[in-house]
Amino acid sequence: MIEVDKLRKEFKKVEKDQGLLGSIKGLLRPKYEIIAAVDNVSFNVPEGEILGFIGPNGAGKSTVIKMLTGILTPTSGKCTINGRDPVADRKKYVKDIGVVFGQRTQLWWDLPLRETYGVLKEIYEVDDEAYKKKMSFLNEVLELDGFITSPVRTLSLGQRMRADIAASLLHSPKVLFLDEPTIGLDVVVKNNIRNAIQEINKTEHTTVILTTHDISDIELLCDRIVMIDKGKKVYDGSLEDMKIKYGVMREICFVPENSESFSDKSFKAGLDLSGEDLTIEKEHGKYRIRFNSDKISTKDMLSYTLANTEAKDISVGDADIEEIIRRLYKSGIK
Amino acid sequence: MGRVLRLYFPFTRASIQSSLMYSLNMIFFSLSELLYCFVMYYLWKAVFESSGGSDFMGFDMQDMVLYLFITNVTAYLTMSDADNTIADEIKDGSISMRLLKPVSFSMSVLFKDIAGPIVMFCMVFVPMTACVEIYRAVTVGAVMFNIVNFALYLVSAVMAYLISFFMNMCFGFLAFYTTNLWGMGMFKKIVLKFLSGAVIPLAFLPDLLRNILSFLPFASLSYIPVMIYMGKYSTSELVFNMCLQLAWVAVLALLSRLVWKSAIKKLSVQGG
Numbered sequence: 001m002i003e004v005d006k007l008r009k010e011f012k013k014v015e016k017d018q019g020l021l022g023s024i025k026g027l028l029r030p031k032y033e034i035i036a037a038v039d040n041v042s043f044n045v046p047e048g049e050i051l052g053f054i055g056p057n058g059a060g061k062s063t064v065i066k067m068l069t070g071i072l073t074p075t076s077g078k079c080t081i082n083g084r085d086p087v088a089d090r091k092k093y094v095k096d097i098g099v100v101f102g103q104r105t106q107l108w109w110d111l112p113l114r115e116t117y118g119v120l121k122e123i124y125e126v127d128d129e130a131y132k133k134k135m136s137f138l139n140e141v142l143e144l145d146g147f148i149t150s151p152v153r154t155l156s157l158g159q160r161m162r163a164d165i166a167a168s169l170l171h172s173p174k175v176l177f178l179d180e181p182t183i184g185l186d187v188v189v190k191n192n193i194r195n196a197i198q199e200i201n202k203t204e205h206t207t208v209i210l211t212t213h214d215i216s217d218i219e220l221l222c223d224r225i226v227m228i229d230k231g232k233k234v235y236d237g238s239l240e241d242m243k244i245k246y247g248v249m250r251e252i253c254f255v256p257e258n259s260e261s262f263s264d265k266s267f268k269a270g271l272d273l274s275g276e277d278l279t280i281e282k283e284h285g286k287y288r289i290r291f292n293s294d295k296i297s298t299k300d301m302l303s304y305t306l307a308n309t310e311a312k313d314i315s316v317g318d319a320d321i322e323e324i325i326r327r328l329y330k331s332g333i334k
Numbered sequence: 335m336g337r338v339l340r341l342y343f344p345f346t347r348a349s350i351q352s353s354l355m356y357s358l359n360m361i362f363f364s365l366s367e368l369l370y371c372f373v374m375y376y377l378w379k380a381v382f383e384s385s386g387g388s389d390f391m392g393f394d395m396q397d398m399v400l401y402l403f404i405t406n407v408t409a410y411l412t413m414s415d416a417d418n419t420i421a422d423e424i425k426d427g428s429i430s431m432r433l434l435k436p437v438s439f440s441m442s443v444l445f446k447d448i449a450g451p452i453v454m455f456c457m458v459f460v461p462m463t464a465c466v467e468i469y470r471a472v473t474v475g476a477v478m479f480n481i482v483n484f485a486l487y488l489v490s491a492v493m494a495y496l497i498s499f500f501m502n503m504c505f506g507f508l509a510f511y512t513t514n515l516w517g518m519g520m521f522k523k524i525v526l527k528f529l530s531g532a533v534i535p536l537a538f539l540p541d542l543l544r545n546i547l548s549f550l551p552f553a554s555l556s557y558i559p560v561m562i563y564m565g566k567y568s569t570s571e572l573v574f575n576m577c578l579q580l581a582w583v584a585v586l587a588l589l590s591r592l593v594w595k596s597a598i599k600k601l602s603v604q605g606g
Contacts, residue, residue, distance in 0.1 A: 069430075071434070091436050092436070094433075094434050108348045108352070109352070110355050115348070118344070119347070122340060122343075122344045123437060151355075
């Protein structure tokens with residue numbers, strides 16, 4: 001469905017010296033530097049898959065999305081989606097895709113929401129029957145009823161986001177691009193949006209590419225993840241594989257029989273681990289020990305814990321995906 | 335044609351609805367232009383009075399009044415905001431939203447832009463022209479309104495609008511390169527006002543300058559339609575000038591298409 005082949009995008013960046021004098025110097029003799037925002041990125045997405053596209057801020061996620069949606073022309077490389085070249089076939093191509101940029105809106109700012117949908121219906125040439133059916137579906141999943149007659153500029157962020165997602169689905173796109181669709185939203189709205197994405201993926205086999213910083217989006221929605229960093233692809237695979245491959249951190253949680261009997265220091269002293277490899281947190285009387293399972297096996301850690309404390313209510317936790325991603329962002333994949 | 339209208343008319347409708355939402359803004363805008371008109375009126379009145387004669391280069395004072403006010407209302411009809419639309423969308427990155435719609439970029443901008451003249455026609459042009467004609471009828475003592483001239487004027491004004499639109503499209507695409515267009519926009523506005531004869535009728539200029547300017551597209555923006563309205567052209571002049579306008583529409587449409595093709599490659603969408 002989506003084939004991305006050695007995609008590269010360079011930007012010319014004007015270098016400015018500091019201060020007013022520097023600005024004036026920049027006016028007279030601008031200095032340029034070429035920066036590759038996206039560097040040799042390739043991946044494929046089969047039809048009906050939900051792909052999580054992740055990476056730290058400034059990694060080039062949005063630039064890739066913009067090239068995939070035909071807004072930016074790649075410097076080199078190419079992408080083919082649904083058999084079409086996004087830039088060359090723009091008008092035909094965009095008819096088959098839906099796009100939501102979390103930080104922008106495609107709604108008509110001054111019009112009541114319902115009017116925007118009317119306009120989109122005409123532009124995408126959706127027939128009356130399909131439009132009615134789609135609207136009632138979207139109404140149900142995204143709960144648009146409460147604000148469908150309000151002008152778009154008066155909507156709250158959560159309402160606007162739901163409205164934008166609905167707008168991108170109105171014409172039953174084959175591919176849906178979502179660039180941070182849950183940014184800044186509360187739990188209920190996030191849930192609404194996730195349900196809508198899941199539902200549309202299930203019923204219409206819509207292929208979805210999603211960028212996000214919210215790990216639960218990925219855990220709940222994505223079949224596969226592609227991670228990029230500094231413009232380069234650093235990981236491509238399932239979430240499970242990532243856990244197995246990079247999920248070295250495990251955790252043991254327990255509540256001591258009496259809290260005075262346990263001390264961080266003496267616990268740590270008995271182990272030959274330091275820094276990131278062993279952390280102890282306490283919340284509401286519950287201790288959470290995170291340890292690097294490459295350095296000490298879970299079995300050894302468990303028996304050590306049991307030997308040193310009078311623990312009740314003990315549990316061994318799996319690698320936390322957020323933890324993995326945090327570590328990967330920080331240190332990069334080796 | 336029907337399909338094109340169905341596809342693009344929503345842009346016009348949405349834009350009309352938006353502009354009606356800010357109707358107070360529009361009223362003050364037209365008032366300020368009207369004020370400028372009166373300033374010019376008193377200026378020219380002084381010129382006519384000090385020159386002694388009632389006739390100045392083929393214009394009498396009554397012609398001059400007509401010229402000033404018709405030029406003013408023509409400006410409403412031919413005003414295109416396409417350059418600002420494009421420049422703003424580039425500056426804030428919302429141009430990406432337009433590119434994501436399965437429509438032609440230029441056509442969607444055209445149909446959005448045309449809402450301005452439509453609203454202006456109904457809310458400003460009709461009442462102001464009526465006032466001018468009543469003034470004329472009262473001062474002369476007979477109805478001077480000529481329906482044929484008026485119809486030809488409207489056709490000419492539509493072409494003037496298209497020239498203005500395509501010119502502004504080309505200009506707006508500059509923002510693909512410079513990102514911000516405000517300074518150049520002010521410069522363009524002032525220069526255009528002079529070159530199109532909106533400040534001084536081209537007939538008052540020295541022969542050489544007048545001849546050059548009357549061939550350039552700027553004269554087509556305002557001077558030609560106003561002269562048609564006033565019935566100052568002979569039939570052959572009329573045909574020639576309208577053909578000239580049509581030619582400029584074609585040339586500028588083509589040019590804006592070429593500029594678009596090269597500019598789109600330069601596009602870098604900001605933010606997000």
